[in-house]
């Protein structure tokens with residue numbers, strides 16, 4: 001994991017109620033074996049993953065992202081298994097954006113893959129999944145061009 005992806009804050013959202021799409025950069029320091037009826041037994045190798053989602057409900061992006069950042073929570077979404085076991089290293093916000101457009105962008109990067117078909121995309125008929133495994137070195141320069149990315 002490139003250290004320049006950590007501890008940098010480029011821009012923090014000022015508008016607390018902004019709605020739109022977001023992505024989480026989640027680092028798994030160790031392999032993670034998924035549980036549950038759908039993905040049980042699938043093992044994610046260690047490395048960097050992107051999860052793309054959207055928040056158009058009350059509270060907007062901030063409420064959703066704050067929940068993702070919580071380490072202790074009742075497991076509700078597929079991605080909760082990663083955010084509770086791995087570490088969220090950065091979050092990107094795209095006001096008025098759509099998560100499937102983000103998935104399309106990130107999956108076009110070299111060395112990107114969809115390790116778990118259907119993960120996080122139960123409601124989506126377009127994307128292989130909303131979880132993408134990415135190469136940190138490929139992603140770094142791409143992220144540097146984006147505004148509204150917070151690093152942790």
Ligand SMILES: [Zn+2]
Nearest residue numbers: 100124126127
């Ligand atoms: Zn999608």
